[in-house]
Structures are given as C-alpha cells and as structure tokens.
Amino acid sequence: MNQKLVVSPSPHVHSGDSVPKNMYGVIIALIPALLASLWYFGIGALIVTLTAIAACVLFEWVIQKYLMKATPSISDGSAAVTGLLLAFNMPSNLPIGLIIIGAAVAIGIGKMSFGGLGNNTFNPALVGRVFLLISFPVQMTSWPVPVASRFQYLDATTGATPLSVVKEGLSSGASLSELMGEIPSYLNLFMGNMGGSAGEIAGITLVLGVLYLLWRKIITWHIPVSVLGSVAVFAAILNISDPESYAGPLFHLLTGGVLLGAFFMATDYVSSPMSKKGMLLYGVGIGLITVLIRVYGSYPEGVSFAILIMNAFVPLIDRYMKPKRFGEKVKTTKVQKQ
C-alpha cells in the first residue's frame, strides 16, 4: 500500500449544487420577461439590458481585480443577474450614461463595498435603481409607451404608468371609477401592455419565471406568497373601507413592480432572511410598506423602497425568527400519563 489516500471529515459526497447553477437559474427564469420587454419596448430595452449587464460585470471585474486584489469571480453569474435586474427596473429610454452610473452604484456601493457576493445588506440592483430614481427623477419616471416605441430609444413617446395615473388623478380630485376607465384592462395589465420599467410590466412572463425558480428549488414559496398576499390583503382592507379612494387588490398586484419585486428582487438570497418564519415576516413587511407608499407616500410606486427597508431588518429578523427546532414542542407521551 504505497498509494496516498485523501483524508477529510464527512460528508464525503456533495449534492453538486453550486453558486453559478443558482445564478444562471435566475437568468433562465428571467428570459421570458426579457423577451416581453423586447417585444414591448424593442430597441430601447435591448440597449438598456445589454449596457446594464456589461457595465455591472465590468465594474465587478475591475473592483475585484484592482481594488480588492482578488481573483475576479464574474463567471459565477451574480453580477450578470444584478445587471439584468437593474435593467428590468429602469425605463427603456434611459440614456447610457445614467445606466452606467446606476451599474457603478449597484456593484460598487451596493455590493463590493460590503465585501462582495454574500456580504451585501441591500439588494444591489435596487440600490442602483433607487440612487438613479432620487438623483435623476425626471429621466427615471418618463415611461415609453409599449409597442409604439419599439423602434425608438431616447426619443421614445412617453406616457404615464397606471399607478401614476391613479395617484395623480386621485390627488387632483378625480374619483377612482373615472380613473379606472383610463387604464388598460386587468388582462392587458397582466400581459404587460402598460407603461413601466423594462422588465416589470409583463406579469405572465414573471409568473412563468417564478414557477421555474420554484421547480428548480432555487427559491421557496414563502417570500413571493407573503409579499403578494400582504399587498392583496392591505389593498383589500383599504378598498373595502372606501372603494372610491383606494384601488382594489388586483390593481395593486398587476401594476408597477410588485410581481418583479416579489418574485425576483425580494427573493435575492443574500439580502433576505434564512428561516421560513423570517421569510414570511419579511414578505409581509414588504407588502405592507409597498401599499403604504403607494397610497400615502409621494411616490406612485414603493416596491423598491419597501424591499430596501426590509433588507435592513434582515439581520434582526435572522436574530429573532429562529427555525422550528426538532423536538421543540414537547409532546407529553401516553406513557408518562399512565
């Protein structure tokens, strides 16, 4: 016996799961929504998506190589996911310069300043998006009209999103039933025929994507269901209390970024809780804050802020929302009673 044997502690086998498998899984799940954004916004969506992905990957590579002096790990796909989600959260007529600024903030401040993948408190794509929204409010809220602007980029015809129609209409004294006549039908909303960020509009494609993520067991149902459930419940409570001032649950679910947020942004591994109980609490918090911002805040849309605010609570949630321990609920056996 002169062969050298490897000695290591158990377990000696591995599931074969890996970080890239999860990241590329998310990218595959986002493909239907990407196709929808290309269908509705055409060339603009293409430019925004390619620029955002390229810029995110490049910034990650440069920062890892030259600032952190580490081996770049861009092939794990996490920077590409951030880029794709950042693009999905921007209007398709955003100038390239702003996209690059957004990517720099997302990767540089949102991710790498915390130490890179796994260490960031906040969802990097949303950090980039919110930075742009606050710094460049005009450019970030001019929404190209779907289909009509397919072959336009910076010069795209713009219009309002259903959320801003309702928000501005209500504040100028109009009644909800009048306003609902101005926005597309629920079916059109679900199919994506409305103004909005490049990747958030087509609910049907996002549902397809999340089903894929659930099937691949990349995510569990807890966060999506609790976000959507709480948005629906809180919207329904307001709607029942005053149907003329508050839109119903279906309107809130199908407009803006709720589906994209619930399926792909809130479920970001790094910035979401670890236990199932914690995930449910986190999801309910996101839903509640989203509705509060939409109804009472000054922005028509609040999903991004809601997710970022709940991201900040994740360490606290992890500290106090422990998973159910085995044998925690002590069952008194028949034996002891005898």
Add this chain to the structure above:
Amino acid sequence: MLKTFSLGGIHPADRKISAGKSIEVLPLPKRVVVPLAQHIGAPAKTELKKGDQIKTGQVIAKSGGFVSANIHSPVSGKVFKLDEVVDASGYRKPVIIIDVEGDEWDESIDRSETLKTEISLSSEEIIKKVGEMGIVGMGGATFPAHVKLSPPPGKKCDVLIINGVECEPFLTSDHRVMLEKGDELIVGVKILMKALKVDRAVIGIENNKPDAIQHLTTLTENEQGIEIQPLKVQYPQGGEKQLIDAVIGRQVPSGKLPIEVGAVVHNVGTTLAVYEAVQKNKPLIERVVTVTGPGVSKPSNFLARIGTPVSQLIEAAGGLPDNTGKVIGGGPMMGKALSNLEVPITKGSSGILVLPHEEAHRKPVENCIRCGKCVSVCPMGLEPYLLMIEAEKELLDRAESDNIMDCIECGSCSFTCPANRPLLDYIRLGKGNVGKIIRNRN
C-alpha cells in the same frame, strides 16, 4: 403518502450497487487486531498476556463499567501482543493482536443453523445475556445494547423500533440481513420485546428496499404486535430521533434520550446479534460488512470476523482500484476516511467504501450566499450557517443557545451547500468546545 420525519432531509443518490450480492463468509485472516474500545463508554479491560492460547468466542476483555461492553475473541489462536495502534477513528487505542491458529470455538456456543424460536430466558436474563455477549449498536453508534434495554427508573418503554432504514448511500449490510436472516431477525425482535416488556414493535424500512419490506411482511403476517412500516426515502432517516419521528410521530426533546417519548430503537444488525446471543449463546464476534465503491470490481457483503484488517476485505472484493482516492469506514455521509488500510473492522463497521480520485476531493470554498438551503435541510431545525460562524468566531455562548449540541452530524448541510462551505467541520469544532464548557460547569 409514505411516512417520513418532519424537518429537513436530503436525497443523495442511492448507489446501492451491492444490494443484490448475498452475504459471503470471508476467510479467516492470519492475524486479527481487536480494539478494546469498540463501543461508546469505558474501554474494556483485559488480563491476557502475550502467548495465551484462546478459543473463538472466549471473553478476552471485560466490560469496564455499566456503559461498556465485553470483548470476545473473534478467532482461536495465540495472543501475539498487547499494543496500542491507530484505529479507524485516527486515535491510538489499546488492542489485542492475536495470531490465528485453526478455528476452535468455545464449547458453549451453538453453531448449528437451526432456527430456535422458543424464548426461554426471562426479561432480566435476556438483558444480562445481551450485556455478557458484548452486543453494541451495530448501525455505527456502538452504544452498548443492554443499557438501552434497561430504562432508567421512572421511564417506561411502550414501543420498540427496529431500524432497517439504512439511509446511507452505498451500504447494504442491513438490507442483506433482512433478506437472508429474516426468520432469525423476527425472533430477535421478539426477544427485545420480551426484554423491554412491550407488546408493540415496528420495523422501519425505506421504500427503496421493496424486497425486504415484502419478505418481512410475509414473515410477520401471523405475528402479534410486529408491524412493518415502509418509509419514504429520505436521508437521515436512520438517525434515531428522525426514525422515531417518522414511525410514531413523537419528537425526542433536545438533550434527551428516546426513552423520554417511550421508544427504544435497535438496528437490524444488532437485533440479529441479540438473537444469536440469546438463542445460540454466540457473542458478537463477526458482522456483515458491505465493501463497495464505483471502481470496486466485486462489490460484496461479507460476513467478517471483528479485527479483520480492512485491506483484506478490499482484497476479497477485487482489490483496490488504481484510481482510488479515498477509503471510507462507513457510508459516504457519516463515515470516516481511513489513512491506513491495516486498521481492523470493529463492531460498528457497517461498510468499507472506496471512492475514486475524482470523488475524493472537496471543491473550493466560496462565500456564503445566504441561500438558506442549509437551514431548510437540517433535520434538527438548526441554522448551520450561523453555527459555523459562531464556532469560527468562538461565540460559544451563542452557539450553545442556538442549540449546537442538538446537531446529529448527519452532514446534510455540507452536502447541500452550493458554496461548498465546510459547515459540519466547524459545527463539530464548536460542539467540542461547547461540550467542554458544559462538562466543566457540572
């Protein structure tokens, strides 16, 4: 819906390539190395000297306390020397080395193959006999069996659970015992029931062994109180707490023994050993060992004497393949990697697994991406990612309050981690350190 345990669990590939191979008697080795500590608890004590002549089955070391076990000679021959060698655990342990001469058994042992169904001993006599014959848990934990059969005052057992799960990939020794020694096994179950004074026993078997389920169901058709419970395939169902939860839906509280919920669990191999001890007066001197691996030319299930070197079992299974990278004592999830193939098999050796080079190395560790998969798969409801950080940073008070001592070291967390993090390595380290503090407290 088949029953299974309630929290976590994983599905590693079965790879039970030796499942169809009948138990073969391994030829006697020329020399055996018999460790004095083959069980949990105090090592046995020996009074033998170099040159003593001994017979097969004769006591060669006496139990060193209540939680301990007698050791019997697995062969006949002459004591070559008393020594200390590195065993499968990697530590130096006292051993008795015996040169084999013939195979002369102690006269008191009934070596006939006839099935003896009538149980003449009383409950107390059975427990005493199980203790004398050195029976320990043969699933791997090697807890002395007579201790489990003697519930502490105030505790009563109402159900006996027989562990036929064999959830470790590759291993098939229990599977073969259930198929080939079914009659003896059922008598063994009845002996254990009599010892524990219970009228209900459940044999839990995972659904990937339909032949064993079928065979034992047929054998127990007319038996009162013995049930066969097929279980959904899920690792680590063979863990004692998981099996009790799966079979009777009771969860053993943290830090407590199964008797707390009225259950006692024995492994299939142990039950067979109990039959042989009580009915045939045969001590635990041999056991079924699976020798397997993707490159092993003749995967087998051997009936081997305790003390036989691992190298001889591998030789009998076709020899060590050229591309061998790792040899494991036990299964791939919880087994120990061996550095030396001259170590002997012991009462707890259920298998020898030979892995090729490409499966022997771990992949590089990456950053935790907080995916939460370790938390989802933990069968004890723990947070492996957090316990790893706490163990690494020596936050031992927090590790203790996060129930680090509940970890059963099944390895599901490390198995599933997409970032290849050595979760269980650090949790073991933390358990060791927290355990030291707890012991010093008292």
